[in-house]
């Protein structure tokens with residue numbers, strides 16, 4: 001039982017660090033510096049006693065002690081989730097395999113909460129997870145219930161490839177079925193982004209318009225514009241993807257809420273309109289999962305994810321409605337996180 005207690009305490013502390021990763025990774029802020037946590041609203045450094053996992057948030061009644069802006073419920077939630085999962089793992093997984101399982105759990109928690117807020121899975125988590133999964137299989141072969149290191153590494157690589165192959169296939173079939181629509185332009189064409197109202201915006205490419213209300217009806221929908229060059233709020237970009245969601249624009253370097261885009265224009269090479277079942281991020285993440293738990297784990301994960309995904313989809317479709325100025329996204333992710 002003492003193992004579970006250690007898991008609980010360590011989990012809460014690790015969860016506090018995962019919060020830092022969840023906030024900083026998608027915003028491209030270093031996880032190491034600044035080393036002290038800060039209030040996303042007023043920038044005040046958080047003293048240690050307010051930074052105690054879970055308790056800190058309760059003591060502050062969920063508000064910054066300087067600017068009294070609400071602190072996202074995500075912080076105690078991530079700490080509590082990590083604590084419970086770490087304790088649960090400690091009950092069923094022996095040491096030292098437990099350490100690898102804890103790392104795996106941490107990666108999944110980061111992926112989940114970043115994906116919830118930004119609808120992307122960061123490469124550090126997915127690609128990094130693949131590398132970590134293979135290395136940790138070598139170090140703790142118990143991950144795959146074997147004693148030999150080469151056997152565990154083989155299981156890991158097979159799981160990784162198996163996961164990627166299955167999801168890639170599902171994605172390809174999905175695209176056939178739903179007809180993802182890519183428009184490749186013969187030559188780079190001038191494009192610009194315009195806000196029309198508090199609920200509508202558009203992308204104009206070569207004087208052809210792509211309206212938000214027409215293409216971004218669902219929360220998961222996105223428009224991907226491959227830009228030859230573009231300037232977003234004074235920052236210059238070259239040869240990369242701009243991903244537009246109904247409430248924000250994601251670039252390789254930053255994510256900007258739609259209502260904070262003051263100027264965005266450049267030249268586009270192609271535009272992909274929504275009808276996509278799944279992104280490459282999911283394929284990379286399942287490959288990482290396979291690297292940790294092998295092909296059997298991958299099959300279980302995909303079956304379970306399909307079940308929960310379609311259940312959620314049915315409920316969400318029944319209750320679907322959105323606006324970027326308010327609503328479910330902000331309530332769950334904590335708008336004060338946005339710079």
Ligand SMILES: [Zn+2]
Nearest residue numbers: 039042064067
């Ligand atoms: Zn503050």
